[in-house]
Amino acid sequence: MARVIKHPGVGVSLSDLATLKANIDQGREPWKSGYKQLANSPNSRLSYAGRGGPFAKVSRAPDENLNAWRSDMVAISNLSRMWYFTRNERYAEIAKWLLLGWATTHTEFSGRESMLDLGDYALDFVGGAEILRTTWPGWKEADTEIVKKYFKDVLMPAANPYGESMFGAANKGALSLTALGLMAIYNDDIETLDRVVYQARTLAHIGLRNSNDIGMLGDYLRDQGHAYGQLKSLTMLAEALWTQGIDIYSDFDNRLLAAGEYFARVNELVPTTALPFGTTDRYYLTDVTNRGWGGANRGSTALTQLYGAYVLRKGLQAPFIAQRLLGTSVDGTSFMFLRESDTSKATPPPALPIPSTASITSGFSSADIGGASLAGTATYAAGKWNVAGSGWGIWGALDSSHFVYKALTGNSAIIAKVESLENTHPSAVAGVMMRTSLEPGAPRAWMAMNYKSEVLQNMTKLAVYGGSNYANKVTSSGPTHWVKLERIGNIITGYVSPDGTNWAATDVGRIVAPVPDTIYVGLVVSSVTSKLNNSVFSNVQITGGDGGAPRVIPAAPAMLLASPGDGAVPLRWQASFGATGYTVGRSEFSGGPYEAIASGVTGSSYTDTSVTNGTTYYYTVAASNSAGTSGRSPEDSAAPGRPMVKAATGGASNSGNAESALDQDSATQ
Template identity: 85%
Template sequence: MNMDFVKEHRHGWVQSSFALMLVLLLAGCGGNDPNKAIGESEAEAVAVPNAQLNAQSLAEAESQALQADASVPLESLPPGSIAPKVAYTSGAIARKAALVGTLAYRFYNASNGAHLYTISTTERDEWVGNSSFTLEGPAFSVAASSSPGLSPVHRFYNVRNGARFYTASETERANVAATLPHYRYEGVEYHASQVAGTGLVPLYRFYVPSKEFHFYTADEAEKAYIRANLSDVYSYEGIGYHVLSTQTTPEDPPEARVIKHPGVGLTLSDLQTLKANVDQGREPWKSGFNNLANRPNARITYAGRGGPFAKVSRAPDENLNAWRSDMAAISDQALMWYFTQNERYAKTAKWLLLRWATTHVEFSGRESMLDLGDYAAAFVGGAEILRSTYPGWTEADTATVKTYFKNVLIPAANPYGESMFGAANKGSLSLVALGLMAIYNDDAELLDKVVYQTRTLAHIGLRNSNDIGMLGDYLRDQGHAHGQLASLTMLAEALWSQGIDIYSDFDNRLLAAGEYWARVNEFVPTTALPFGTTDRYYTSDVTNRGWDGANRGSVALTQLYGAYVLRKGIQAPFIAQRRLGTSVGGTAFLFLKESDTSKATPPPPLPIPSATSITSGFSSADIGGPSQAGAATYAAGKWNVAGSGWGIWDALDSSHFAYKALTGNSTIIAKVESVENTHPSAMAGVMMRTSLESGAPRAWMAINSNGQALQNMTKLAVYGSSNYANKALTNGSSGPINWVKLERIGNIITGYISPDGTNWAATNVGRINAPVPDTIYVGLVTTSVTSKLNNSVFSNVQITGGDGGAPIVIPAAPAMLLASPGDGAVPLRWQASFGATSYTVHRSTFSGGPSETIASGVKGSSYTDTSVTNGTTYYYTVTATNATGTSGSSPVDSATPR
């Protein structure tokens, strides 16, 4: 038993390691109040249609369990026939449920102290990205779809306190919907059993009057402990219903990963469809093929560009153009072979590839990874076509190319060490090169690593973005912005070919990124939010909107259209609009499809640490011999940290540190409200360090007395070394950028800044070198750079393992809203608000006019309005809500569906 559980629950909130369940079931309850007890005894709490069970009838039913006919629907059993119904469920249905068991994931909501559950992986990943929610793992299993004998569990949302309400009683569902307007119906969440059975465990229900929500637990020891020790806080209400324990859910043995070939974006089925379209003269595929055939590298007479060479380098350039030309030709010649079946093309592609593979031994230069990313789809894609379709290709040829990739090209794609990637497009180019070569090499370990890095590294991958779809390079210039989008999309397409769906990550983030890029380059008025990378933090958009390079981004946009519109049925209005004005030049026609029914599975949840507010529990340390002892105090939602010290830049390490020792992945967030001006270099911020000894490896993000955002990493491995690790990010005059954050995942520490607590830009990334400690020290830091105390004030402090006791404040309005002109629909995306638990969407039919509410209780930061008429212009705003209140309105955006 976790004894912290006692203290936590006496404060009216829950964060234990047990299987707590926010499932509100009033089976057989006569009233319509979801807070009413359903009975003190377990037997009284169980109900089935047309029957009231008790302990005696349950006992009698158990003796008949094996006599039930599993083929008979439960509804067909005689009304009031208790024993057969229990027998049916305890036998056949329990086994059926076990076979279809789906994990229910438990989250803790720091904003209201409740727990909530979902079986939806999409919703799970959205909640993982919500700073108020903490993923606490799978708690039990249920049936995702209907089966005879199982009851649908209905979900409601309590708009007053943000808690979820679940019930398996049809009577109660109807009563709640009819008489409790603050409970909004959200549909069937899953299916469960209302009676006991083999393989099933009871879900015990408690009610917390002080917070007006319920939670459930399937843990017998926990149930007993709460009843014995916490009855003043938790009122026991009996059994809700029965679920499958995570311990009893059968698991299939793990299967070895089988990498599919061809599988770097074009499958064999894709190639066959393309060839049929070209052979039949269908447009635009026929014109696309003709353009391909007229390219110099695709001509049947192509004989190389002077290579191969033993050494190739970029920055400084050496033999680079010869390598580039031949890598492009490998793809073009292989494609021409497949489309024409003329073996001369296949022989040329094979000759080029094997000559480089047996001659080239060094790819060097500061920017080797950029060329490898730019050309990976070409040389790996061509190699895949030869390997999979050309009879003259041998296993020995495959082995030769694998060796070339492993020994020469893969090291050059990540030359600066583990997770040491350049910012934004540079890192994404490394990832796509590594991912595609891992597929060719059947290297599942490397491929899994690339997937992990793409989903976790916040300065280069999917997390190098915000809710409205801005990627890290989007405020640099539109060419590099396209490069980052194109690399991540090409990698996502290759992973889809392998059955891995990262398109769905972070609320379809690549769709948002493609829509934003297409929108601004179609000259749609769009106000950018501050954002950036480890290269630079940008506070305004002065880029070359309307960029028409790379055939207007046609390859990436075609892939995104296929991924979201064709496969997932999600509209992408600006992507579609930009594609209409784009020719079939380049290789976009290769990814153009009329339909796509292929499937892929999202990866498991990410290990991204969550944070909750903290009101007590910081320890204090004066590090590096400051002249005065510091202190940290909390009151009314704010921390005051007073510290002296001589500075914390680089080798200096003299400050006051209020900290917690945290094991494993962790994070801390704070808004720096004020920094006492004891010195121009006085500062306050957040810090992570491996020990409390002066000079220990450490990272901090801080605001100085001039309002500048600063960052520093000392004795950590950082791409670009001190030029990247230690710098000022803002000049203090471009608006308040005073939110700071640090995050540890494994051996990687990432520093962020933000104007609002949700629009986080990863500006510093470092690696803790071995030995990597399990526990590091995480907290608030101040330094005065004098002998005086610097009294600095922090608000909104959240940390992994916090107590959740801070007052909930009304969220700020969403900083940005974007509306898109769909067909009979208007997709909306907005930047999330810190501390919000839901959003309300408002709409008007004329600018500045009164609006109507069209959706409330919206989770996440997107919504599609389907109650529109094509040709009518609509004006939208969004407000953010939590248990304390509702924000003002977001900026207005309009769209005219068409």
């Protein structure tokens, strides 16, 4: 049976709309206040006559006719909702006039940052079009076809102008995916929608995998505004997919819940030490952002959606999201996602094709590529590979090195920690490489270290967003000695990490057709002299490895976060490389002694339900495998308690401005 896309389908259903209208008609808070915000907007009025458009061309960076387009897209959303809530058809008529005016006039959306506006305003123009299409008798099937053509021919290409999987970093790429996903839903375009779902779940520089175990997203150390932008885009996409019966909220141990909790926690100014993380734009070693970001809104739309998804639907706890929502004022968008309960269902997509790795102790082949003057060698002993190689460099167009490799078919990955390399030349490097053939000049990607402990990355003859400036650069000068390459389909991603689990995707390229089934994956050393460079690698793992390396005791988890739930303390920690289980310790005193309350935990999260509200508990986590148990993670604490509830109630006042405190308006601060 062919799949059918549901309408309206971008975050609210017909049932949701009916419940919203009933709450507004009954004057219930906070829906009353949210509707008031909507109705008071200049873009919601029957007198709205546009901002001079529509225009044939709109552009962002450079900006051209942009504000007119933005204003009209907001008006399409506002007027469509006003029609539904008031049943005054004049609102719908104006919304249709605006939407079809742009759809029949606008032929070009250009500029370097077109995808940003399309993602920012997708909920407006797609959401408004969905309401008109499904609820207003004056909307005709011919109108739907006109809008579909506008989306397909003008807006969708502008949401992804750089080619297949070529998206800007973090929030920029997330905005692209959101725009494409929402428009695909309107257009009944299942092929594009499936591709967006796949990309959102596999592309590690923009989607759900652009995150770590504790919930940091790629832009979280950039600034809190962009951090929220990335969180909001991914959440908006997840919510739209939920209305189509697709549950990506559950991916990666409820990763969007972790991302929302982390964002809410740091902006509630709860002491939180950040881990190094980043994007293809930049790898950040510390958090110097504006924590405490936002005013009265403070991210209410995404946090409201996340609260509904995880707390109401899934029965999980989101203490910091709930806390932050208490301090927000409802606005003309977020009220659309306020629910008292939610019994809707969705199904997780099929398991992802993310390649696994295992240690390798033998089976590498060797090649001296590109005129390396001395034959290199590779030997393994006691968990470490010693690779000696010459070659005249691998930076940019240079391709001269010693390469020890396996030929791997299909999806694959390699991980290594660069322990040391000789300073034979300032440009000497040691790292990991993937290449489509062993011939000099073949398309390839590598991530490597130099003697200054800088991470260098390079992609040659691969399609890379941003071109050579993104593909080839020094990524980090911090304590980052772990490097990784991963191939999924025709995409190769380069990563850096301080510990072998907290991987930040810093380089992404696409193998240009024809895409080979088999590529060559391994360790690379280049001395940039006529001498051999002796380099040492540990923790080498590769897809199809033999698993024969000796186990070593894992490091303690780098970070642990505890949250103050109701009768529970949810815990998340950053996984430890090589760990097979974790032991959670708890104390009522900072510094211990700690009682083991759970052992053999196989993931990187646990919820302690044996707690008493009002008591502060202190937690640590230790990692273990067959070699032994690590020391303890850094401690974190939480005091569980019943959450406060935001309510607007009746009352009276007889003194000045105090009356506003009891005006039944939940927007009042």
